[in-house]
Amino acid sequence: MEFEFDDEQRLLQRVARDTVARSRDLPEDxxxxxxxxxxxxxxxxxxxxxxxxxxxxxxxPTPFLATATWFAPLAGRLPRGSGTGVFDGAGGFVLDADRADEVALLTSEGVVVRDGKELAAERLSVFDPTLHIARVDAPDLVAGVPDLALMGLAISVVGSCRRILDLVVAHVKERHQFGVPIGSFQAVKHKAADMYVAIERAKVLAYFAALTIAEDDPRRGRAAAMAKAAAGDCQQVCFRNGFQLFGAMGYTWENELQIHLKRAKAGDLLLGTASEHRKALLV
Structure with missing residues (x-):
């Protein structure tokens, strides 16, 4: 399967990139x-x-990811407002369940859509205070994670890791040691290169998963698991190297890096870590 963006997709990428860059400081609503x-x-x-x-x-910060990739593939439609889905069989860590207008529940009787205000969803305290994670108390839940949800988390982690790399590269160009930028040191270059390679690998697999889902390819389940595993591996490399190259200041509240480090780590933990999905691929 060969794949590259067509003209319309490249235009969408430019528009999305420009729109997000211009509007990122706007209020969430x-x-x-x-x-x-x-x-x-x-x-x-x-x-x-x-x-x-x-x-x-x-x-x-919006519930876009949960609405588009957790609710929509489960319910078969977009929600009235924002939405999310519960499909892990436990309802333990559900993205945006505490603020969703509608919640789709995967039960033994099929998919049930509930009003978010009527559902018992308790927001959990997690290491990323900007991320909404909640516990949902609902009966008769069964497990069945949509491929689109795995792909969505994978490509979101790729975006976070891209930002980590960009911030690190800017930092190592500006910080000087022994009279030269630390980015000129070979060891620093190697770590940045490892981050780049991990990002590109995870990105390719995430887009391959998206394409198999779009074409309803029978490989879509394995492709989504591969994408999620690769994204988890990617965040490990970017978290470790990004934190080391930036120094401890990168994890202070005043620094933007800590936000993206936490988002990448959360993306790996939600719906199964890299090791869990690699094990699933062996079955």
């Missing part, structure tokens, strides 16, 4: 209104992946 106006929630899988990568790059 205005961001959400902008995404709805642009029709991004209605994008097919590959185009949706393009948008999600850029939103991941900006650590988007």
């Amino acid at each position: 205005q961001l959400w209104a902008t995404y709805l106006e642009l029709g991004w929630l209605e994008a097919p899988p590959v185009e949706l992946a393009i948008v999600l990568e850029e939103l991941g790059y900006a650590a988007d």
Whole structure:
């Protein structure tokens, strides 16, 4: 299977990148209104992946990811407002369940859509205070994670890791040691190169997963698991090297890096880590 963006997809990528860059400082409700106006929630899988990568790059605070990739594939439609889905069989860590207008539940009787206000969803305290993670108390849940949800998390992690690398590269060009930028040191170059390679590998697999979903390819399940595993591996490399190259200041509240480090780590932990998906691929 050969794949590259066509002209319309490249245009969407530029528009998404420019829009996110211009509007990232807007209040959350205005961001959400902008995404709805642009029709991004209605994008097919590959185009949706393009948008999600850029939103991941900006650590988007809206419920876009949960609405587009957790609710929509489960319910078969977009929600009235924002939405999310519960499909892990436990309801333990559900993205945006505490603020969703509608929640799709995967039960033994099929998919049940509930009003978010009527559902018992308790927001959990996690290491990323900007991320909404909740516990959902609902009966008769069964496990069945949509491929689109795995792909969405994978490409979002890729976006976060791209931002980590960009911040690190800018930092090592500016910080001097022994009279020269630390980016001129071979060891620093190697670590940045490792980050770049990991990002490109994860990106290719995420877009391959999006394409198999778009074409309803029988490989879509394995492709989504491969993408999620690769994204988890990618965040490990970028977290470790990014934190080391930036120094401890990169994890202070005043520094933007810590936001993207946490988002990348959360993306790996949600819906199964890299090791879990690699094990699943062996079955």
